[in-house]
């Protein structure tokens with residue numbers, strides 16, 4: 223400490239080129255403040271500690287000092303009996319507050335003038351017999367930290383949990399699904415099963431195995447009960463990533479799912495020639511076991527294709543709505559598509575525009591529409607997903623562990639597109655159904671409309687459309 227103080231004395235001496243009487247004496251206080259100078263702004267305000275005088279009150283003494291030194295008396299430092307603030311002479315300011323005095327000096331003097339005046343004033347303060355101690359007031363840089371204290375996290379040990387910004391976003395405030403308070407009410411999707419209709423699910427994955435519902439699963443590509451993906455095709459990690467967003471277990475692996483108490487089943491459909499009859503089976507298979515069908519796929523997003531469920535698949539969906547979930551209706555959550563940059567519009571996607579589906583689009587973590595996002599009247603709501611690049615993050619979720627190449631770490635930071643948005647919504651619906659299992663498929667759509675919040679900047683290319691993002695509150 224001693225060394226630091228001495229060095230500051232030398233520093234100030236050389237900058238101001240002025241004699242500094244009393245540098246080494248006890249009442250000199252420069253070193254206390256000036257070591258922080260880099261972040262602070264020069265003021266012409268001082269706090270003085272006045273000597274108690276038997277005849278005058280401390281306030282009167284301070285006012286006299288101000289007069290002696292041609293300074294302006296501001297006031298007492300509340301809570302400190304004999305400390306007062308004085309400022310370099312202020313001509314026009316009526317309100318003697320630190321705020322008004324500083325504003326006055328800021329527009330009346332340059333920084334150079336201020337440092338010269340400072341030296342002059344401090345010489346006088348140093349010499350005044352009634353001052354025990356004084357301290358130059360600097361305008362400190364302090365930022366409000368309100369947003370850093372209220373993050374609502376669970377005590378999960380999953381190494382990537384705190385990077386799952388769609389659950390709790392510490393960088394873009396409120397740009398998350400606000401789910402933590404719901405979990406704290408012990409609502410985690412227990413008793414609900416979400417079928418991942420996709421390219422298979424690695425159900426032995428340590429982040430998923432405990433939530434696997436084999437009774438709800440089927441492999442439609444190979445027509446057997448095991449929906450394990452074919453590991454040789456690197457793109458077959460897709461279903462596992464979607465399952466992780468919904469059902470990943472709080473443990474020491476990767477992150478957690480939106481409805482980590484819910485079960486998932488695997489409906490393997492996308493790894494082979496896709497036909498109407500296969501789709502139809504995917505939508506009706508185990509409709510009393512699977513409550514929700516999460517479908518992160520759809521027809522080509524090339525801006526030219528108009529396609530949708532053909533005869534059997536359409537009939538299957540109607541069957542699920544009428545008879546699935548013991549008559550309350552299966553919930554079909556579908557991704558709105560990634561063809562925004564191709565000029566595609568999800569109104570031309572028969573899965574998206576079906577009455578029976580919950581159609582989910584994507585916004586990035588700033589609430590903006592990514593390049594791939596499509597607009598359409600049939601989109602019920604958006605959730606979060608990857609952005610158009612830049613520093614905004616992709617979705618963090620479980621990944622397969624047995625797949626091709628290097629791509630098998632069990633965790634990915636880069637799940638993207640509306641594929642990543644739809645399972646978040648499916649997980650939120652699982653939370654609803656745990657609380658109210660008898661909600662009909664129409665109730666679910668209605669609750670989404672009632673609880674979604676508006677994203678005001680969901681627009682692109684001059685068009686503007688209102689959209690909603692899905693959040694639940696406890």
Ligand SMILES: *[C@@H]1O[C@H](CO)[C@@H](O)[C@H](O)[C@H]1NC(C)=O
Pocket residue numbers: 292311
């Ligand atoms: C007090 O300071 C002001 C501003 O620097 C100056 O105009 C004025 O003449 C000074 N008064 C005395 C008595 O020194």
Ligand SMILES: *[C@@H]1O[C@H](CO)[C@@H](O)[C@H](O)[C@H]1NC(C)=O
Pocket residue numbers: 316317
């Ligand atoms: C003092 O400040 C208050 C609050 O800013 C203001 O309402 C009032 O008019 C000011 N008085 C004078 C004399 O400038």
Ligand SMILES: *[C@@H]1O[C@H](CO)[C@@H](O)[C@H](O)[C@H]1NC(C)=O
Pocket residue numbers: 408412
């Ligand atoms: C959460 O709910 C389940 C049943 O739904 C119950 O078994 C469990 O004890 C509850 N946990 C807490 C902490 O309330």
Ligand SMILES: *[C@@H]1O[C@H](CO)[C@@H](O)[C@H](O)[C@H]1NC(C)=O
Pocket residue numbers: 396400403404693694695696
């Ligand atoms: C998040 O949920 C909490 C309670 O669960 C609620 O008080 C809060 O308003 C919600 N935040 C937003 C931005 O809706």
